[in-house]
Amino acid sequence: MSKDSFLPYGAPNHSSVKPVDLKNLKPYGDAMNDGRMQVNFTLPVEPSPEAQEAAAELMRKMGFVDVKIVDMQKASEGFSFFVGYGAINHSVDFTKITVLKVETVFKGFDEINELIRTKIKRKIRIIGATTGFDAHTVGLDAMFNMKGYKGDYGLERYPMIEAKNMGAQVPNIELLEAAIKMNADAIMVSQVVTEKDCHINNLKDLMVLADKHGWRDRFIFISGGPRLSHPLSVECGLDAGFGTGTLPSHVASYVVDELIRRLERKK
Amino acid sequence: MKLRLNKTQIAQCRSIAKVVSRDVGKMISQHSTVAIERSALRVMGICGAHKKADGQFYPHANAIVDQLEKDNVLARGASFWLANAMLQLEKSAEDVAALVAEDKLRLSEIPLQKKAAVEKTARALAKAGVTKIVEQKKNRKNLLKHLDDPHDPSFKKPPMKYVIVASGNIFEDVVQARAAAQAGADVIAVIRSTAQSLLDYVPHGSTTEGFGGTYATQENFRIMRRALDEESEKLGRYIRLTNYSSGLCMPEIASLAAIERLDFLLCDSLYGILFRDINMKRTLIDQHFSRMMCALSEIFINTGEDNYLTTADAVENGHQVLASQFLNERFALDAHMKESFMGLGHAMEMNPWHPNGILLEIARAQMTRDIFPKAPLKYMPPTRHMEGDIFFGHVYDAIFNLVSVMTKQGIHLLGMPTEAIHTPLLGDRYMALKSCNYIFGGAADLGDELIFRPNGKIEKWSQKVLKESLQLLKKIERIGLYRAIEEKCFAEVSRSLTGGKGFKGVFEKHAEYFNPVQDALEVELVKR
Numbered sequence: 001m002s003k004d005s006f007l008p009y010g011a012p013n014h015s016s017v018k019p020v021d022l023k024n025l026k027p028y029g030d031a032m033n034d035g036r037m038q039v040n041f042t043l044p045v046e047p048s049p050e051a052q053e054a055a056a057e058l059m060r061k062m063g064f065v066d067v068k069i070v071d072m073q074k075a076s077e078g079f080s081f082f083v084g085y086g087a088i089n090h091s092v093d094f095t096k097i098t099v100l101k102v103e104t105v106f107k108g109f110d111e112i113n114e115l116i117r118t119k120i121k122r123k124i125r126i127i128g129a130t131t132g133f134d135a136h137t138v139g140l141d142a143m144f145n146m147k148g149y150k151g152d153y154g155l156e157r158y159p160m161i162e163a164k165n166m167g168a169q170v171p172n173i174e175l176l177e178a179a180i181k182m183n184a185d186a187i188m189v190s191q192v193v194t195e196k197d198c199h200i201n202n203l204k205d206l207m208v209l210a211d212k213h214g215w216r217d218r219f220i221f222i223s224g225g226p227r228l229s230h231p232l233s234v235e236c237g238l239d240a241g242f243g244t245g246t247l248p249s250h251v252a253s254y255v256v257d258e259l260i261r262r263l264e265r266k267k
Numbered sequence: 268m269k270l271r272l273n274k275t276q277i278a279q280c281r282s283i284a285k286v287v288s289r290d291v292g293k294m295i296s297q298h299s300t301v302a303i304e305r306s307a308l309r310v311m312g313i314c315g316a317h318k319k320a321d322g323q324f325y326p327h328a329n330a331i332v333d334q335l336e337k338d339n340v341l342a343r344g345a346s347f348w349l350a351n352a353m354l355q356l357e358k359s360a361e362d363v364a365a366l367v368a369e370d371k372l373r374l375s376e377i378p379l380q381k382k383a384a385v386e387k388t389a390r391a392l393a394k395a396g397v398t399k400i401v402e403q404k405k406n407r408k409n410l411l412k413h414l415d416d417p418h419d420p421s422f423k424k425p426p427m428k429y430v431i432v433a434s435g436n437i438f439e440d441v442v443q444a445r446a447a448a449q450a451g452a453d454v455i456a457v458i459r460s461t462a463q464s465l466l467d468y469v470p471h472g473s474t475t476e477g478f479g480g481t482y483a484t485q486e487n488f489r490i491m492r493r494a495l496d497e498e499s500e501k502l503g504r505y506i507r508l509t510n511y512s513s514g515l516c517m518p519e520i521a522s523l524a525a526i527e528r529l530d531f532l533l534c535d536s537l538y539g540i541l542f543r544d545i546n547m548k549r550t551l552i553d554q555h556f557s558r559m560m561c562a563l564s565e566i567f568i569n570t571g572e573d574n575y576l577t578t579a580d581a582v583e584n585g586h587q588v589l590a591s592q593f594l595n596e597r598f599a600l601d602a603h604m605k606e607s608f609m610g611l612g613h614a615m616e617m618n619p620w621h622p623n624g625i626l627l628e629i630a631r632a633q634m635t636r637d638i639f640p641k642a643p644l645k646y647m648p649p650t651r652h653m654e655g656d657i658f659f660g661h662v663y664d665a666i667f668n669l670v671s672v673m674t675k676q677g678i679h680l681l682g683m684p685t686e687a688i689h690t691p692l693l694g695d696r697y698m699a700l701k702s703c704n705y706i707f708g709g710a711a712d713l714g715d716e717l718i719f720r721p722n723g724k725i726e727k728w729s730q731k732v733l734k735e736s737l738q739l740l741k742k743i744e745r746i747g748l749y750r751a752i753e754e755k756c757f758a759e760v761s762r763s764l765t766g767g768k769g770f771k772g773v774f775e776k777h778a779e780y781f782n783p784v785q786d787a788l789e790v791e792l793v794k795r
Contacts, residue, residue, distance in 0.1 A: 133462035
């Protein structure tokens with residue numbers, strides 16, 4: 001056994017138990033490396049033996065073997081609904097996977113305030129908005145409102161953070177101007193609507209505007225939203241991105257760490 | 268299945284709502300808005316638009332109101348100026364509108380005709396428009412004579428199954444709406460583009476784009492209504508159509524919906540203020556007109572209290588929902604609406620991992636049913652705690668379906684397993700409807716068979732929520748609605764009386780203010 005190959009958690013030492021193979025990682029269905037997965041989709045044709053075969057053929061083209069269409073139903077006139085199972089014949093080399101991650105160690109409320117007090121020695125200022133046409137504020141409010149989210153206090157509650165929530169449908173330029181006026185350290189942009197990639201375009205527009213005015217390095221740019229991630233945000237030119245499950249203290253941890261990093265670089 | 272709730276407290280809540288609405292009512296009657304003026308023009312037949320230099324269509328109704336506003340004469344009412352020009356120029360309403368849109372005519376510069384003659388001309392147009400709306404109501408009644416009506420005002424049938432379509436293209440929406448109807452949906456809501464609530468005009472023509480939905484336009488209403496009428500005939504069941512009378516064009520959407528025979532409108536007295544930052548006065552004035560339109564057309568309103576539970580904690584804030592429902596009920600009564608058309612809103616949004624959370628949800632849902640016995644309550648599915656696990660989400664929605672049918676909600680917005688991931692795929696909607704059909708069928712009469720344990724967990728929770736609602740309403744009575752909103756009594760959002768969008772479009776009525784459409788609505792509604 002090497003670090004790339006090991007027995008699964010709790011497995012008895014028996015010759016029938018196959019090891020996890022990180023070089024050739026596959027889904028675990030009912031046994032190691034069986035690659036079994038379920039797939040569900042709808043086809044715009046009536047259910048028929050031909051439709052069933054078409055569904056199976058699609059799955060084979062996706063790289064499944066031992067394909068079983070276990071359910072075919074009429075969803076409505078001209079539409080069929082399928083559930084399929086198959087074993088995938090692809091695998092991935094887990095040892096080669098690299099992911100861009102937000103550079104921070106998550107800290108608690110008191111620790112964050114204390115870090116700001118001792119290392120930055122002044123209150124930090126964070127401004128946020130949902131930009132463009134997007135009218136959703138649930139995520140933004142979860143980050144800013146006193147009460148916070150899942151028992152994790154929002155930014156407005158931090159004595160060492162001055163937080164300003166501009167709400168929804170704020171044009172990019174207004175957000176930037178407000179950030180200048182407030183002399184903000186960080187700008188948080190929330191994006192929920194993803195139709196026609198408008199979330200990505202909004203973020204890119206924001207960064208183009210910031211560049212144009214020479215404000216790119218003045219702020220820490222952060223995005224958040226259910227369909228946003230750190231790599232995607234970095235690709236759009238921002239500094240960090242947060243997806244589903246993010247707590248206010250995660251964002252605060254990052255902002256503090258990044259501010260300290262920037263201060264140290266200046267020294 | 269009934270809860271023992273304190274009847275005196277319920278009556279106190281209602282009488283406070285009346286006091287609160289009385290003050291607001293005075294303000295409403297002294298004001299109009301640009302949106303109400305445009306609605307009047309639309310009912311009077313001004314439905315055209317002209318193409319601007321950028322290729323976008325701008326409605327004639329807006330062109331007229333914009334000009335009158337600019338010339339500082341809007342306070343007499345747009346209808347007056349339109350009719351005055353028609354008389355002097357001997358032209359039709361649409362011809363006058365087109366001249367204004369092309370900037371070839373200034374309405375305020377036309378010599379004033381005899382007041383009685385102007386008013387007569389305007390009233391004739393208004394009457395024709397209102398007659399058309401009344402006819403559409405009759406058309407619906409006629410359809411319901413030979414088609415099955417999934418709605419039962421005594422709630423012996425399970426709730427109406429309501430789904431959304433949101434492809435962003437009205438023609439694609441038609442395909443999905445028909446598929447949903449075949450899979451069991453009773454109500455189709457065509458989601459609007461997320462930007463539309465803040466547009467101060469209604470876009471023109473059919474649309475194939477938008478963000479998170481496509482635009483609400485008169486033509487899109489017509490396209491979907493026609494498709495659903497065809498599908499209704501085919502299925503032998505009347506399929507209802509919904510849109511959104513909210514945002515800056517609240518009254519205009521209500522008018523267009525009435526003209527095109529929509530059946531439901533999201534139409535809340537406070538939603539725009541709290542969640543779209545639309546000015547308080549603007550929203551309160553607009554909702555009154557919008558609801559008069561709904562009352563005349565027998566459009567069910569759906570109120571938006573479900574949203575309170577997405578921004579504020581759902582376990583702790585049930586009382587905000589109930590307090591707001593009392594206010595929404597009162598404002599709707601003030602607009603001559605019948606209780607049986609009030610889809611008062613709420614939602615199952617408590618943290619699913621809260622101990623006995625399902626019991627608390629049953630308590631709130633049953634309490635709402637018992638307090639508003641005639642209202643076709645609009646029950647919204649979990650959204651806040653849906654995080655992408657479609658398998659858990661499907662189970663969570665199934666429990667929501669069960670709570671809804673056992674507590675006899677009126678309008679059931681189906682939860683989608685893919686909530687928080689994307690707007691529903693055709694297959695998502697099918698799965699959700701199949702689960703709902705199973706539970707609504709299998710537990711159709713469950714509510715009639717169960718009795719709550721006196722002083723049990725469910726009953727006590729409902730009593731607690733009612734008591735807290737009364738306390739909140741007492742506070743609102745003491746400080747008035749405007750300050751209550753300023754002080755975050757709802758959804759933890761603070762708004763000011765003169766802040767927010769659309770305040771500029773509010774104006775005080777002139778002593779000779781004239782709105783023949785509103786007058787005709789009053790006459791029809793009082794006659795009823």
